[in-house]
Amino acid sequence: MTSKISPPYYxxxxxxxxxxxxxxxxxxxxxxxxxxxxxxxxxxxxSVSDEGIxxxxxxxxxxxxxxxxxQAADHITAQKTGQDKWYKSYTTRIAKVEREYSFEx
Amino acid sequence: MTSKISPPYYxxxxxxxxxxxxxxxxxxxxxxxxxxxxxxxxxxxxSVSDEGIxxxxxxxxxxxxxxxxxQAADHITAQKTGQDKWYKSYTTRIAKVEREYSFEx
Numbered sequence: 001m002t003s004k005i006s007p008p009y010y011x012x013x014x015x016x017x018x019x020x021x022x023x024x025x026x027x028x029x030x031x032x033x034x035x036x037x038x039x040x041x042x043x044x045x046x047s048v049s050d051e052g053i054x055x056x057x058x059x060x061x062x063x064x065x066x067x068x069x070x071q072a073a074d075h076i077t078a079q080k081t082g083q084d085k086w087y088k089s090y091t092t093r094i095a096k097v098e099r100e101y102s103f104e105x
Numbered sequence: 106m107t108s109k110i111s112p113p114y115y116x117x118x119x120x121x122x123x124x125x126x127x128x129x130x131x132x133x134x135x136x137x138x139x140x141x142x143x144x145x146x147x148x149x150x151x152s153v154s155d156e157g158i159x160x161x162x163x164x165x166x167x168x169x170x171x172x173x174x175x176q177a178a179d180h181i182t183a184q185k186t187g188q189d190k191w192y193k194s195y196t197t198r199i200a201k202v203e204r205e206y207s208f209e210x
Contacts, residue, residue: 007198011116011118011198011200013116013118013162013200013202015151015162046120046160047160048153048154048155048158048159048160049153049155050153050154050155053153054153055151055152055153055160055162057118057120057160057162083208083210087208087210088209088210089207089208089209089210090207090208091205091206091207091208092205092206092207093112093116093202093204093205094202094203094204094205095116095118095200095201095202095203096200096201096203097118097198097199097200098199098200098201099198099199100196100197100198100199101196101197102194102195102196102197103188103192103194103195103196104193104194105188105192105193105194
């Protein structure tokens with residue numbers, strides 16, 4: 001994804017190790033994405049996973065947008081559900097993107 | 106990866122789309138990793154790729170460490186080589202991690 005806006009903006013870096021249990025996961029993940037897209041301040045989303053290891057990065061205009069997304073998301077995918085069922089471990093990082101440079105063929 | 110140090114610290118978020126040409130790629134990628142680990146200020150590295158789409162995040166104590174890594178890396182894996190051969194597109198983002206929270210089973 002190439003951003004449409006210039007730094008500074010924010011990134012939520014979510015790295016995770018999944019369990020074998022994916023019951024309800026796809027639906028919840030899709031819902032999280034929809035909630036993100038509906039949020040003002042949402043810029044974009046990138047996600048890759050392979051063999052249970054995942055890195056997802058969502059991009060946001062400011063911290064207020066991230067907070068609003070988190071609040072909306074907490075109501076649906078209760079954080080606890082994910083912890084118990086889907087993840088062995090995860091880390092969420094909130095980071096301010098200060099610079100970016102892109103290459104495209 | 107759970108960080109051993111607390112925010113603030115820095116993340117380099119590298120997202121890429123690869124070509125079919127992987128000639129010399131593995132060796133260069135490994136070399137980049139070794140250079141990172143040897144750098145003072147290096148905290149850690151996470152990378153996932155699937156079907157040519159990759160997200161790699163390296164973590165650093167400060168911007169000076171990132172600059173030193175970039176300079177060391179530029180000598181070996183000339184940026185141009187990667188652009189021409191290995192990547193259709195990529196974006197590098199330098200971001201300051203302001204908060205993090207982790208879950209582990």
